[in-house]
Amino acid sequence: IGNYSSGKMGYALANQLAMRGAQVTLVSGPSSLKIENPLVKLVKVESAQQMYEQCVAIFPTVDGAIMSAAVADFTPADPQPEKIKRKGDELILALKATKDIAAELGRIKKSNQLLVGFALESQHYEENAIKKLASKNLDFIVLNKAGQEGVGFNVDTNQITIIDRQNKQTVFSLKSKVDVAEDIINHIESHMNC
Secondary structure, three states: OEEEEOOHHHHHHHHHHHHOOOOEEEEEOOOOOOOOOOOEEEEEOOOHHHHHHHHHHHHHHOOEEEEOOOOOOEEEOOOOOOOOOOOOOOOOOOEEEOOOHHHHHHHHOOOOOEEEEEEEEOOOHHHHHHHHHHHOOOOEEEEEEOOOOOOOOOOOEEOEEEEEOOOOEEEOOOEEHHHHHHHHHHHHHHHHOO
16 A cells, blocks of 8 residues: 655554555655654655656555645746845746646556545535545545644644545544544445455
8 A cells, every 4th residue: 555645644544554464655745753663665755746756656566545645736837946036026936737646646546456535625525525536536535624623734633524436425523633544544444345
Protein backbone atom coordinates (compact mmCIF):
# COMPACT_ATOMS: atom_id res chain seq x y z
CA ILE A 1 0.00 0.00 0.00
CA GLY A 2 1.28 3.46 -0.81
CA ASN A 3 0.37 6.53 1.20
CA TYR A 4 1.11 9.99 -0.14
CA SER A 5 1.12 12.68 2.49
CA SER A 6 2.91 15.42 4.31
CA GLY A 7 0.99 15.63 7.56
CA LYS A 8 -0.09 13.88 10.73
CA MET A 9 -2.92 12.03 9.00
CA GLY A 10 -0.58 10.46 6.46
CA TYR A 11 1.79 9.29 9.16
CA ALA A 12 -1.11 7.93 11.22
CA LEU A 13 -2.44 6.03 8.18
CA ALA A 14 0.99 4.61 7.37
CA ASN A 15 1.41 3.48 10.99
CA GLN A 16 -2.05 1.85 11.06
CA LEU A 17 -1.27 -0.08 7.87
CA ALA A 18 2.15 -1.18 9.13
CA MET A 19 0.72 -2.28 12.52
CA ARG A 20 -1.51 -4.64 10.53
CA GLY A 21 1.47 -6.09 8.67
CA ALA A 22 1.35 -4.09 5.42
CA GLN A 23 4.54 -2.92 3.79
CA VAL A 24 3.99 0.81 3.26
CA THR A 25 5.73 3.38 1.12
CA LEU A 26 5.03 6.83 2.52
CA VAL A 27 5.73 9.66 0.08
CA SER A 28 5.90 12.77 2.23
CA GLY A 29 6.61 16.43 1.88
CA PRO A 30 8.77 18.17 4.50
CA SER A 31 7.83 17.08 8.01
CA SER A 32 9.43 16.65 11.41
CA LEU A 33 7.38 13.53 12.19
CA LYS A 34 9.40 10.35 12.70
CA ILE A 35 8.81 6.91 11.20
CA GLU A 36 9.03 4.24 13.87
CA ASN A 37 7.78 1.09 12.15
CA PRO A 38 10.32 -0.76 9.94
CA LEU A 39 7.51 -1.74 7.55
CA VAL A 40 7.18 1.92 6.51
CA LYS A 41 9.60 3.13 3.85
CA LEU A 42 9.78 6.93 3.77
CA VAL A 43 10.32 8.75 0.46
CA LYS A 44 10.81 12.48 1.06
CA VAL A 45 9.92 15.09 -1.54
CA GLU A 46 10.00 18.88 -1.54
CA SER A 47 7.61 19.87 -4.32
CA ALA A 48 4.28 18.90 -5.83
CA GLN A 49 6.13 17.88 -9.01
CA GLN A 50 8.45 15.55 -7.06
CA MET A 51 5.47 14.03 -5.25
CA TYR A 52 3.74 13.47 -8.60
CA GLU A 53 6.82 11.76 -10.06
CA GLN A 54 7.32 9.49 -7.04
CA CYS A 55 3.65 8.52 -6.81
CA VAL A 56 3.36 7.70 -10.51
CA ALA A 57 6.56 5.61 -10.31
CA ILE A 58 5.54 3.70 -7.16
CA PHE A 59 1.81 3.15 -7.78
CA PRO A 60 2.14 0.31 -10.34
CA THR A 61 4.08 -1.72 -7.73
CA VAL A 62 1.55 -1.50 -4.86
CA ASP A 63 -1.87 -2.95 -4.03
CA GLY A 64 -3.37 0.45 -3.44
CA ALA A 65 -2.83 4.05 -2.42
CA ILE A 66 -4.31 6.46 0.06
CA MET A 67 -4.00 10.01 -1.20
CA SER A 68 -4.04 11.97 2.05
CA ALA A 69 -1.72 14.81 1.04
CA ALA A 70 -3.04 18.32 0.58
CA VAL A 71 -0.94 19.07 -2.48
CA ALA A 72 -1.22 22.61 -3.80
CA ASP A 73 -3.37 22.98 -6.90
CA PHE A 74 -1.13 25.78 -8.19
CA THR A 75 2.57 26.61 -8.14
CA PRO A 76 4.56 29.68 -9.27
CA ALA A 77 4.87 29.74 -13.05
CA ASP A 78 8.37 31.25 -12.88
CA PRO A 79 10.08 30.34 -9.58
CA GLN A 80 13.04 32.51 -8.71
CA PRO A 81 16.20 31.08 -7.13
CA GLU A 82 16.74 34.23 -5.07
CA LYS A 83 14.68 36.71 -3.09
CA ILE A 84 12.48 38.93 -5.24
CA LYS A 85 13.34 42.53 -4.44
CA ARG A 86 10.60 45.08 -3.87
CA LYS A 87 9.84 47.14 -6.98
CA GLY A 88 6.89 49.37 -6.31
CA ASP A 89 3.77 48.64 -4.27
CA GLU A 90 2.45 45.65 -6.15
CA LEU A 91 3.68 42.24 -7.28
CA ILE A 92 1.71 40.17 -9.72
CA LEU A 93 2.46 36.49 -9.29
CA ALA A 94 1.62 34.14 -12.14
CA LEU A 95 0.60 30.62 -11.12
CA LYS A 96 0.27 27.41 -13.10
CA ALA A 97 -1.69 24.28 -12.24
CA THR A 98 0.21 21.44 -10.64
CA LYS A 99 -0.21 17.93 -12.01
CA ASP A 100 -3.20 16.14 -10.50
CA ILE A 101 -1.68 13.12 -8.75
CA ALA A 102 -4.96 11.41 -7.81
CA ALA A 103 -6.38 11.82 -11.32
CA GLU A 104 -3.26 10.31 -12.88
CA LEU A 105 -3.25 7.35 -10.49
CA GLY A 106 -6.95 6.86 -11.20
CA ARG A 107 -6.17 6.84 -14.91
CA ILE A 108 -3.45 4.16 -14.61
CA LYS A 109 -5.16 2.15 -11.85
CA LYS A 110 -5.56 -1.58 -12.48
CA SER A 111 -8.77 -3.39 -11.55
CA ASN A 112 -7.08 -5.12 -8.60
CA GLN A 113 -5.79 -1.88 -7.06
CA LEU A 114 -7.52 0.27 -4.45
CA LEU A 115 -7.38 4.05 -4.65
CA VAL A 116 -8.61 6.22 -1.79
CA GLY A 117 -8.69 10.00 -1.99
CA PHE A 118 -9.38 12.88 0.36
CA ALA A 119 -11.58 15.91 -0.22
CA LEU A 120 -11.39 19.01 1.93
CA GLU A 121 -14.50 20.93 0.96
CA SER A 122 -15.75 24.32 2.11
CA GLN A 123 -19.20 24.22 0.46
CA HIS A 124 -21.52 21.70 -1.18
CA TYR A 125 -19.55 19.10 0.76
CA GLU A 126 -21.01 15.80 -0.39
CA GLU A 127 -21.74 16.99 -3.94
CA ASN A 128 -18.15 18.13 -4.52
CA ALA A 129 -16.68 15.01 -2.92
CA ILE A 130 -18.85 12.71 -5.07
CA LYS A 131 -17.74 14.58 -8.22
CA LYS A 132 -14.10 14.12 -7.21
CA LEU A 133 -14.67 10.43 -6.43
CA ALA A 134 -16.01 9.82 -9.94
CA SER A 135 -13.67 12.08 -11.91
CA LYS A 136 -10.53 10.60 -10.36
CA ASN A 137 -11.64 6.94 -10.51
CA LEU A 138 -11.43 6.51 -6.73
CA ASP A 139 -12.85 3.58 -4.77
CA PHE A 140 -13.53 5.74 -1.70
CA ILE A 141 -13.22 9.37 -0.80
CA VAL A 142 -12.66 10.70 2.72
CA LEU A 143 -14.59 13.95 3.10
CA ASN A 144 -13.41 16.67 5.47
CA LYS A 145 -15.74 19.62 5.95
CA ALA A 146 -13.59 22.76 6.21
CA GLY A 147 -14.61 25.39 8.70
CA GLN A 148 -16.10 23.02 11.25
CA GLU A 149 -14.70 23.11 14.76
CA GLY A 150 -11.95 20.55 15.36
CA VAL A 151 -11.42 19.86 11.64
CA GLY A 152 -8.43 20.93 9.60
CA PHE A 153 -4.68 20.98 9.39
CA ASN A 154 -3.67 22.73 12.61
CA VAL A 155 -5.62 20.56 15.03
CA ASP A 156 -5.15 17.02 16.33
CA THR A 157 -8.75 16.00 15.65
CA ASN A 158 -10.87 15.42 12.58
CA GLN A 159 -14.41 14.44 11.62
CA ILE A 160 -14.83 12.53 8.37
CA THR A 161 -17.40 10.99 6.09
CA ILE A 162 -16.30 8.12 3.83
CA ILE A 163 -18.20 7.90 0.53
CA ASP A 164 -17.99 4.89 -1.78
CA ARG A 165 -18.71 4.44 -5.51
CA GLN A 166 -22.38 3.74 -4.80
CA ASN A 167 -22.53 7.08 -2.93
CA LYS A 168 -23.04 5.26 0.38
CA GLN A 169 -21.90 7.58 3.14
CA THR A 170 -20.42 6.46 6.44
CA VAL A 171 -20.25 9.35 8.91
CA PHE A 172 -17.82 9.26 11.84
CA SER A 173 -17.78 11.43 14.95
CA LEU A 174 -15.05 13.94 15.84
CA LYS A 175 -11.98 11.98 16.98
CA SER A 176 -8.23 12.20 17.26
CA LYS A 177 -6.42 11.87 13.94
CA VAL A 178 -4.96 8.55 15.15
CA ASP A 179 -8.48 7.21 15.72
CA VAL A 180 -9.64 8.64 12.38
CA ALA A 181 -6.78 6.80 10.65
CA GLU A 182 -7.91 3.59 12.35
CA ASP A 183 -11.48 4.16 11.11
CA ILE A 184 -10.23 4.66 7.54
CA ILE A 185 -8.08 1.53 7.57
CA ASN A 186 -10.91 -0.51 9.14
CA HIS A 187 -13.19 0.70 6.34
CA ILE A 188 -10.63 -0.29 3.70
CA GLU A 189 -10.14 -3.72 5.29
CA SER A 190 -13.87 -4.39 5.39
CA HIS A 191 -14.07 -3.49 1.69
CA MET A 192 -11.15 -5.76 0.78
CA ASN A 193 -12.66 -8.68 2.73
CA CYS A 194 -16.00 -8.48 0.86
